[in-house]
Amino acid sequence: MKIACALFLLLHLQQVWTDLQYKLCGYWTSSKGFGLPAFTERIILNDVTVFYHDSNTKSKMPCPDWISTTVGRDEWSSIHDWSDYNRYFFTLGLQSATKQFNLTGSLSDQNIYQASGCCTLYPNGTYRVLVTHAFNGKDFTSFDMNTKTFVAAVPQAVLYKHLRERDSVAIDGVAAFYKKSCLERLNILKQAPALLIRKVPEVRIVEQQKVGSITVTCHVTGFYPPVVQVVWLGPDLQPVDEGVTDVLPNEDSTYQTRKSVIVPEEDVGEHTYSCVVLHSSVPDNITRVWGGEKAGGMAVWISLVCICLLAAGIGLVVWWRCRTRDAVI
Incomplete structure (x- = not known):
């Protein structure tokens, strides 16, 4: 019975393994102080960075050669457009959070607003989305895909929630992206050569x-x-x-x-x-x-080896004495 269960487990694991999950995430940071750029954006598929941009660079990453289709290049242009959109709204989040937490004077000199949006495709076809925002390392707000609203994690996030939801067109765009476009982008970017490396x-x-x-x-x-x-x-x-x-x-x-x-x-x-x-x-x-x-089993084997060696030694001595006696005769 145990062997049958083990075989079933192995077959199940290998079936799951026939298709790896893919996770596409965007990470955005708006900051003041810390010696960081005012805005950074990084798009990562599984653990491979496929796009990076920050406010200190004059231009954004050009479309890589491995994206050769028209649809893929259009999607890359969309990444550039969304980067400007994200910079505006996450800078707004930094400003709003700093004000709502009443961080004035020197307290306003070093603050950081971080956001992430991930869509994950699992081997069984399940598709999941998670969008979260944080201020100075603590939960600030998140986006509910079903209601298309922001959920404030703290009272200080309510103002930002209202500012975002006031623009219904933008909210619809965010929901549409994570419901459909993120998956389409994932399928394009998973052709990245770095994802093909295996060790x-x-x-x-x-x-x-x-x-x-x-x-x-x-x-x-x-x-x-x-x-x-x-x-x-x-x-x-x-x-x-x-x-x-x-x-x-x-x-x-x-x-x-x-x-x-x-x-x-x-x-x-x-x-x-x-x-x-x-x-x-x-x-x-x-x-x-x-x-x-077992320790006892090891001792038995050692004893047997010693007996065999001793017997071989005695046999060698007897053979040598017989050979010597024959030589004398």
Whole structure:
């Protein structure tokens, strides 16, 4: 029964893996002080930057060569147009928040308004949108797609909410973009060459002896893109919540993660356990098997090896003495 469940899990994971999720996000920052440009915009697909612009640059990124279709180039022009639109409204957000929080004098010299808008396409076809704004690192407002209204997270955001909703044409444009245009843009930008890079993960198993059990860790590193699934298969495994379980960056632009389980001492040497890693760089999966070994079992094997060596030594001595005696005769 357990084997059947494990096989079902693997088949399910591989089915999910046939199509990666795509997440397109725009990140905008309006700031005063901190030595930053007054406005920055960055568009990222998964973790790859496909467009960047800030107020210190005189021009915006030209359309890259890998966008060769007319529709794609029109969409790139739309990105340029939206950049001007975003700069106006997020600068308005900075000014409104600074005033509503009554930050005057030196308190008005260093403030930052950040906004992000993301659309995500999942393998099962589900499409989701999230638009949030923050002021000085704290939630300020968000956009509700269903009602086409801004939701104030704090009382100081109510003025900005009314300022935005007063322009019904602009609000309709924002809703239309995230309901449809963001997905169309995602499908165009996912042809970026940087998204095609694949690096195969290195997988190794490390064990740590504890009282009454062994913690076995599957360490996965050196992979790209960062989306990965790590699954332990085996009987009576207990997940370990402590330690690093998130995907973290390496210095060489690859990523790493790990997943640990606890194997009861009485099960050590009785069962095998498999760490299965699924990543887009490999067609199927990478599997590493850990079987463990009881201390008593190890002692038995060492004893057997010593007996064999001793027997071989005695046999060698007997053979040498017989050979010497024959030579004398």
